[in-house]
Amino acid sequence: MYRFRFHGRGGQGIKTASRIFGTAAFLEGFYAQDFPMYGPERRGAPVAAYVRVSREPIVNRGYITHPDVVLVGDETLLFDPVADPLRGFSGGVLFVNTMTSPQIDISGELVTLDVTGLALEYIGRTSAISAGVGAIACKIAGFSKGTTMEAVERELEELGLSEELIDKNLRLAEESYRNVPSFDLDSLPSVRESDYIDTNVVHVKLDEGYVGVATIAKLGNTAVRRTGSWRILKPVVDLNKCTGCKICFAYCPDVSIYLGEDDKAYIDYDHCKGCLICSSVCPFKAITMVREVKTL
Amino acid sequence: MSKFRSVKDIPDDEYVAPGSSLCAGCGSEIIARHMLKVLGKDTIFVNVPGCYAISTLFPFTAVKVPFVFAVFGSGAAVAQGIKDGLDILKEKRGINNERVNYKVVVYVGDGAAYDIGFQSTSAAIHRNLDFYFVCYDNEAYGNTGFQLSGATPYASRTSTSEPLGGSVGNVYRKKDIFEIWRAHRAPYIATISVSHITDMLNKFEKAKQFKGPKLFVALSICPTGWGASEEETVRIARLAVETGMWPLKEAVYGEVKHTFIPRRLKPVEEYLKTQRRFRHLFHPVRREEDIKKIQEEVESYWKRVWETELSK
Numbered sequence: 234m235y236r237f238r239f240h241g242r243g244g245q246g247i248k249t250a251s252r253i254f255g256t257a258a259f260l261e262g263f264y265a266q267d268f269p270m271y272g273p274e275r276r277g278a279p280v281a282a283y284v285r286v287s288r289e290p291i292v293n294r295g296y297i298t299h300p301d302v303v304l305v306g307d308e309t310l311l312f313d314p315v316a317d318p319l320r321g322f323s324g325g326v327l328f329v330n331t332m333t334s335p336q337i338d339i340s341g342e343l344v345t346l347d348v349t350g351l352a353l354e355y356i357g358r359t360s361a362i363s364a365g366v367g368a369i370a371c372k373i374a375g376f377s378k379g380t381t382m383e384a385v386e387r388e389l390e391e392l393g394l395s396e397e398l399i400d401k402n403l404r405l406a407e408e409s410y411r412n413v414p415s416f417d418l419d420s421l422p423s424v425r426e427s428d429y430i431d432t433n434v435v436h437v438k439l440d441e442g443y444v445g446v447a448t449i450a451k452l453g454n455t456a457v458r459r460t461g462s463w464r465i466l467k468p469v470v471d472l473n474k475c476t477g478c479k480i481c482f483a484y485c486p487d488v489s490i491y492l493g494e495d496d497k498a499y500i501d502y503d504h505c506k507g508c509l510i511c512s513s514v515c516p517f518k519a520i521t522m523v524r525e526v527k528t529l
Numbered sequence: 530m531s532k533f534r535s536v537k538d539i540p541d542d543e544y545v546a547p548g549s550s551l552c553a554g555c556g557s558e559i560i561a562r563h564m565l566k567v568l569g570k571d572t573i574f575v576n577v578p579g580c581y582a583i584s585t586l587f588p589f590t591a592v593k594v595p596f597v598f599a600v601f602g603s604g605a606a607v608a609q610g611i612k613d614g615l616d617i618l619k620e621k622r623g624i625n626n627e628r629v630n631y632k633v634v635v636y637v638g639d640g641a642a643y644d645i646g647f648q649s650t651s652a653a654i655h656r657n658l659d660f661y662f663v664c665y666d667n668e669a670y671g672n673t674g675f676q677l678s679g680a681t682p683y684a685s686r687t688s689t690s691e692p693l694g695g696s697v698g699n700v701y702r703k704k705d706i707f708e709i710w711r712a713h714r715a716p717y718i719a720t721i722s723v724s725h726i727t728d729m730l731n732k733f734e735k736a737k738q739f740k741g742p743k744l745f746v747a748l749s750i751c752p753t754g755w756g757a758s759e760e761e762t763v764r765i766a767r768l769a770v771e772t773g774m775w776p777l778k779e780a781v782y783g784e785v786k787h788t789f790i791p792r793r794l795k796p797v798e799e800y801l802k803t804q805r806r807f808r809h810l811f812h813p814v815r816r817e818e819d820i821k822k823i824q825e826e827v828e829s830y831w832k833r834v835w836e837t838e839l840s841k
Binding site: 243244275276277278358360393395449452453454455456457458459460463478479480482483484485486487488489501503504506507508509510512513514 | 536537539543544545546547548549550551552553554555556558559562563584585587588589590591592593594595596723726752753758759760761762763764808812813
């Protein structure tokens with residue numbers, strides 16, 4: 234059995250990528266099982282998806298704790314303590330969607346490609362990497378180009394995308410497929426047996442009712458959570474153009490814009506989720522967007 | 530004279546903290562921010578299951594005023610309990626400080642306002658409870674995957690009203706919660722939109738003078754559920770107002786007055802086309818009849834408004 238784990242951010246298309254891969258595996262004659270996992274957080278928040286592929290019927294259920302292949306849709310997730318994409322990875326193939334060359338100390342193969350850049354080029358949107366990442370998973374697993382493209386088409390059709398958009402996605406998938414190497418997964422070191430046993434269950438000791446009341450003493454303490462890592466595009470204020478009109482400040486949902494002493498708008502990059510409302514409402518076009526590359 | 534004339538007048542005090550788990554570009558955060566700016570720190574915030582609940586996931590809270598989490602149907606009932614408790618402290622214990630005069634605001638989504646919590650809200654209005662009830666209306670159960678609610682407009686796709694097999698999506702009309710509340714004869718009722726900040730601030734300010742239920746329904750854009758990109762939030766809300774689909778109005782003791790009267794309406798298409806939930810009205814074939822139906826309903830509404838309010 235091969236276990237693939239996908240990591241990305243809500244809205245990026247990671248769930249669809251896992252479905253594309255699952256469908257492709259099925260078309261290749263494997264048994265396949267794919268499912269996403271997201272908690273109570275959404276767009277921009279870390280999500281994971283899991284795919285098991287096997288020649289035999291799959292009886293395992295639950296999360297994949299020891300993946301053979303990990304695909305990371307957003308490089309800023311690499312060292313994110315919540316997403317923790319490298320957890321349980323002990324040799325195999327790691328794919329990272331990045332425009333830089335990350336220095337990661339891992340045992341196993343590292344594959345990188347700037348899928349977000351390709352998505353911008355072919356589709357015009359950064360949040361449309363599903364076809365690319367799905368195709369990359371297929372190539373890593375050694376699936377044929379034919380089944381890969383068929384799986385992309387089938388899954389995107391099911392989502393109700395227009396023919397034109399599916400065509401663009403197919404080109405993105407083709408380009409992604411072409412640019413990554415293929416592996417013989419059977420030759421990879423593996424920890425298959427532990428898939429069943431180690432499920433990272435934490436046993437919580439229950440306190441008496443009067444002790445265990447959920448009280449938060451410090452109001453507004455979400456400020457310690459750095460939602461800045463959610464960004465894919467980053468707003469940048471051109472201080473020469475900014476007139477301090479406060480319009481971006483008024484519309485920022487995340488209280489992440491403040492006016493400096495010079496009365497100009499500054500962005501709190503620790504918390505800005507990158508919705509870019511500020512850029513769209515700025516009457517002076519003083520806020521532009523750039524690709525986020527920083528690893529938080 | 531309105532207190533807030535431009536965004537320059539927005540109070541600096543901030544009662545919502547960054548770092549919440551809400552989607553990027555969520556409209557409910559913009560509304561909560563400005564609501565608390567006007568109501569101030571002496572406010573108790575009652576919330577029920579819904580999107581905004583994840584602003585406060587234990588052990589974190591994004592709201593800098595006391596926050597009470599109630600069960601889905603009971604937001605207004607919990608507000609009554611808090612208010613009664615404060616009144617007892619005041620009247621029976623003789624305590625009189627800013628704490629016993631706390632305002633109570635119930636901040637809920639459309640699921641709780643239109644459907645599940647409607648009974649307790651109706652009862653609280655009936656009892657003339659002195660509280661604020663603010664509904665951030667994203668026109669579906671956004672928190673659980675965008676299912677149909679009583680607030681979903683005609684023809685909207687939701688995950689329980691998919692436009693399959695020639696269906697138009699949601700076949701029902703949106704409930705008119707404003708009129709339902711007005712029938713209760715509440716002292717102050719208003720509609721607000723994330724696009725019109727000063728209008729929103731002035732309405733919250735105006736509501737302060739009334740004793741009894743003060744009810745707000747806010748158009749809250751949901752980029753995730755509506756299928757729009759995050760930066761479009763404000764533009765879509767503005768289009769909703771300019772096409773006439775979301776009238777900005779208030780009712781003081783039942784007397785309705787519109788706070789923004791467009792002289793000419795933009796075609797509803799301009800609004801519908803910004804969202805994937807209405808995409809089936811245009812692709813693969815244009816559903817002329819349904820678009821016309823929406824347009825006509827909006828026009829007949831505004832025709833009445835123009836006749837009554839512009840002639841005054």
